[in-house]
Amino acid sequence: MAAALASLLKKTHIEDHDEILRSAEAALKQSKGDLETQHVKAVALLNLDRYSDAVTAIEAGGDKLKEKVRLEYAYALYKSGKSAEAAEIAAKGSQRGYSHVEAQARYRTEDFQRAAELYKQLSANQAQDAEADLRVNASAVDAQLEWSGKGAMVQNKRAARGDLEAFETAYNAACGSIARGELGQGEVLLKRARDLCESVEDMTEEDKETELLPIAVQQIYVLTRLGRHEEANKLGQSIGEKTFPDQSSKLIARVNSIAAAGVPSNPFLAQRLLAFDLETLKPDYPFAYQTAALEQNSSATELLAMKFGGVVDSTSKALSKQDGATLDRRLNGLSVVNAAAHARNKVGKDALKHFLPLLEKRPNDIGLILTIVQSYVQIGNLTSATVHLEKFLTKLENSANGSDLDMRFAPGLVGTLVSLYNSQSRREPARSALGKAATHWRTRSNHSRGVIHLLKAAGSSLTESQDPSHQTLARDIFQDLHDKEPSDRYAAAGLLAASPATAKSSDLSSLQPVDQLVKDIDVEALEAAGIAQPPASVIAAATRKRPAEEQQTKPKKHKKLCKSKMPKDYDPNRTPDPERWLPLRDRSSYKPKGKKGKAKQAMMAQGAVSEDSRPATPGADVVKSKQQQQGGGKKKKGKGNKW
Structure with a gap:
């Protein structure tokens, strides 16, 4: 049966x-x-x-x-x-x-x-699957x-024509652009996705509203990042507490709306609204990068509410599970929040008094060292910021752990060090730091987007060096980049700049020829127009000043002296005495008068002895010295009463 x-x-x-x-x-x-x-x-x-x-x-x-x-x-x-x-x-x-x-x-x-x-x-x-x-x-x-930091694996960085025909693909293309930091392009694609969704005929109004909610939430995020807080706040208020398909989307919408409104006037209420429990979000958990951002936002509102002890306890539990250095964004973000809680929202020198003792307890904390560097930069002490970062990177470089070497040459840390060097006009240390990082990453096969940007920056900096070894390394860097991505124009241009003599025509196929670049330029019109003139304000300012050549060619006019200030025996035809500014006794024409004057003049000669210092008769100086030893002549009685 x-x-x-x-x-x-x-x-x-x-x-x-x-x-x-x-x-x-x-x-x-x-x-x-x-x-x-x-x-x-x-x-x-x-x-x-x-x-x-x-x-x-x-x-x-x-x-x-x-x-x-x-x-x-x-x-x-x-x-x-x-x-x-x-x-x-x-x-x-x-x-x-x-x-x-x-x-x-x-x-x-x-x-x-x-x-x-x-x-x-x-x-x-595709078989029977829908394309x-x-x-x-x-x-x-x-x-x-793109959001998880593995954008190097994405082949199509730009939205294709087929992606703009459906609101789902347009929305995904917008998310990819936003993850790459292309906020303007992301805003355009989000508007396209909204228009396509609203124009779908075989969807009910309820279904359309459900599909439009994630698009609106993403628009709030983009507008906030672009600094257009009024538009973001208005859009957030229009969403309100509508029905979301899952709890994660509802929480993210609430966070974006609070962030769009700016610093909350009531941090205690904001902290309560952002409090969440991951267990309540089952089965649609937020992704790791979303969870990290939600935790940081929640901790930020707790800091505004002055719940420093709770923030320290909650973040310390997660940080204690990590022994060595890590590039995990979530843990490094928690480290920054933990440091802010220890400093009780203080900044500058007051905050450094709390940060530096923490570094002794957590010497491998990348988030903490970057916080210290940023604090030194804020107070203008670039030297201390550079020294602390150099010590930290040297420790990672000398570590026995092989993974620490990849962290030592992480693009973010190398970029921070190079920025500090450049801000102090230390070009050679910056070039050396980029060269060491490029040498390390050339031994690795898989390169992330950040590593590719680091290699390009290193190659560009080394090309400007006069050191032959630097020029050779720059040529090898651009050759590797060009071999992996022949269509990359930056790599092809770098290869041409690093080695113009050995560059092949096949390597330069991606570059636009010079003839095409200048084909629309009218050389005769440029020559007829002449040299470009500066603005009228500059010309007016220049006319008020006398040119340097005119000042040198024209003789200077002598000013006439007032007759009342001229000497009585002044003769304009007679050459004035060049020693007239010296005192009389210092002039070459000076002749002393009398015995004392002659004796004083004799003393001015080298090796001369004054007449007063010579003894009058032989042995007189000996007799005088004996008298001084014996106390001289009789002592005169002092005046006083007689007894």
């Missing part, structure tokens, strides 16, 4: 899944171990969106049922929020359905690299790669 019922259910076309479920459960009461009926029940539960019940029913059927309905089991796990288990089960299948489920599960587990590979395989052979669905999912994965 059960087998016959299962066979009958498979052949029927009943659209009421509740009826199918009731029939399957009735059959299972008579035969609990019938795999076909259990399969029918699992499919009915999936169609009714009862994913947790489907997982329970499949697991209750044992290993045989799990093996038989592996695809349904993987999909039920994915929809129940157990994406990691779903990905492992789907990876064992070879059909296209398994690849679809695995790609979606990998997306939720933030394994975007594997998800991109799966969608690339599915797009190569639009694959394009939407693949563009969503590309956007998440």
Whole structure:
């Protein structure tokens, strides 16, 4: 009976899944171990969106049922929020359905690299899959790669024409642009996505409103980043507390609305509104970069509410789990918040009094060292900022841990050090820092977007050096970049600048020829126009000043002296005495008068002895010295009373 019922259910076309479920459960009461009926029940539960019940029913059927309905089991796990288990089960299948489920599960587990590979395989052979669905999912994965810092894996950086035909792909393209920092382009694509969504005819108004909410939330973020707070605040107020498809989107919308309003007038209320628990967001957890931003925002409002002790305790628990240095954005962000809580929102020198003792306790904390460097820069002490960063990087470079070397030459840290050098006009140390970093990363195969920018900056700086070793390294850097990406014009131009003699025509194919660059320039018109004249204000200022040549060629006019200030015996035809400014006794024409004057003049000669210092008769100086030793002559009696 059960087998016959299962066979009958498979052949029927009943659209009421509740009826199918009731029939399957009735059959299972008579035969609990019938795999076909259990399969029918699992499919009915999936169609009714009862994913947790489907997982329970499949697991209750044992290993045989799990093996038989592996695809349904993987999909039920994915929809129940157990994406990691779903990905492992789907990876064992070879059909296209398994690849679809695995790609979606990998997306939720933030394994975007594997998800991109799966969608690339599915797009190569579309079979019966809808091209639009694959394009939407693949563009969503590309956007998440950009947000997670793996944008080097994204092949298409610009939105194609097909991406602008549907609001889903336009929205994903906008997210990718925003993640790359192209906020203006992101704003344009978001407007395009909104217009496309509003123009869809086969969607109800409720569905349109649901789809427009994420677009509006992203627009608030972009407007806030662009500094247009009034527009962002107005858009946030229009959203209000509308019905969101999931709790994560609702929380993100609330955060963006509060941020768009500026510094909250009531930080205690803002702190309460931003408080959240990850467990309440199941099964749609925010991604890691979103969670990090939410934690920082929550901590920022707690600092405004002066809950310093709570912030220190909550952030210290997460930081204590990390032993060495890390480039994790979440942990480094928590480190900055922790330092601010210790300093009790103080800045400058007052904050450094708290930061420096923390560095002794956490010597490998990258977030803390960058906070210290920033504090020194704010007070204008660039030397101390440079010294602290140099010591920290030297410690990482001498570390026995191999991963610390990659952190030592992380693009952000190298860029910070080079910026400090350039602000102090220390060009050679900056060039050496870039050269060391480029030498390190050339030994690595996979380069992120930040590393590629670092290599380009290093090559550009080394090209300007007169050191032959630097020029050779610059040529090798641009050659490597050009080999990996022949269409990169920056790499081709750098290769030409670093080695113009050895550059090949094939290497320069991506560059626009000079003839095309100057073809629209009328040389004769430029020559006829003459040399460009400065602005009228500059010309007017120049005419008020006498040219230097005119000042040198024209003789100076002598001023006439007033007759009352002239000497009585002044003769204009007679040459004045050049020693007239010297005192009389210092002039060459001076002749002393009398015995004392002659004696004084004789003393001016080198080796001369004064007449007064010579003894009058031989032995007189000896007699005089004896008298001084004996106390001289008789002592005169003092006046006083006689006794």
